Amino acid sequence: MAKTPLQFRHNGRDVALFVDGGTNLLAVLREMLGDVTPKFGCGQGGCGACTVLIDGDAHLSCLTLAETVEGRAVETLDGIKSGPNLHPLQRAFAEGFAAQCGYCTPGMLMAAKALLDRNPQPSREQVVEAISGNICRCTGYEPIINAVLAAASSSRASA
């Protein structure tokens, strides 16, 4: 199959590569760019472990054709901390014991980041809505919801 040239911004860095038609974004990120922070969960868009931001919106990278991100900005968990400093969401997850096995955590963090970027002061219901496409097996969701709310109020305190 013919390869298609593809250029996009990956965590603030321009990348250019050739992909086979039909390759999904998750495979490009993990296998071609070595960014393994988005996880392969179900491969059907049912679990949210592969969530990334495309131009700021949360998308399931396992269901996104790589060619559709041509010229767009893709952000993964690998890109959300600033230098050695964790993102407020990462800090809140760690402090709030919002991860156990950790497999859902990258997707949860990206879904939560998409929410806080457009709505820095969400209600509990809005947090629930934002992470409702992400499945967690260990935490019972409560610590995750609380961590997102804590991150929102900590950025308000520092703003």
Next chain:
Amino acid sequence: MTRHRGRGMAAINYPIGMNLGGDPSQALVHSNPSGKFTVALSSIDLGQGMKSVTRQICAETLGVPVEDVYVDTADSDTGPHCMGSFASRGTHRVGNAVMAAAKEARGVMMEAAAEELEVNASDLETDGRGNIHVKGAPHRSISVKDVAIAAQFRQGKTISGRGIFLVPLSDVDPETGEMSPATCYAHACLVAEVDVDDETGEVGVVRMDSAYELGRALNPRLVEQQLVGGAWMGMSHALYETTEPYYPDPRQGPRDFVEYLMPGPGDICPHDIAVLERPAPDGPFGGKGPGEMCANPVLPAIANAIFNAVGVRIDELPITPEKVLRAIKAQGGARPQTRR
């Protein structure tokens, strides 16, 4: 259509570990010349926090800061043998093995320190901050790091220890049928409140209140994390999850998370938890372990709450809306029971 509120209770008794031919786990502890310690295990941390808890147990037993202990659970090919991370046995079995290994390593460490300080090892104590000193004379002191260097390069000693904890096979008494498969038990009691819709059969869990007795909580935040997450899993097993959503044939099994159901973040409810600590005599620092029993009381409590709400007794899991609705129809309508 009416939504009926019901309340149900369940109390459970949960054995720590299993006993199918004896239940052993091993641990090895050794120091590096840097004065840091490594715990080698084959036991796997699935996210419950076994690495954190065994690290605490090792540091406490050695008398060194927790930052100076690293737990390596890398490889069951090369690590000391472990039966596995199941049956709520991690803290108790593996923790005891780590404690035994750390005790032996501490003995060597104190002997090596005694040789450096030219005193008797029984006169020495650790300060928990990385130093060993003569009892009552803190200025006669040596750092654990210097002891480790001396042991490695001057004395030719390995500061290391081996540990195993075995609950031996418990045979069945042929006369009485009696056996004792576990050495300690954890306990829990949970009250669940549900809403049952008599038109759709849908069950919503409104709130849970629980009390868990699990020995000493060696890491209270990890215990809480286990209990909150485990209750969710219990709720999921009670009402949602099955590999046979329609018929008992794998070909009609669930194909994805649309058919294999679990409660989402919008289906959870307030859950108030009380942790009671009654240290187990044979547990590491009294710990038993929350483990599987986090989920167990939720299922019977919810089943009882449904009976209390609409008078139907469902004895097959999960308790789907279809089962509830069929049972309500079979008895000619909802029959709310007395609230207790």
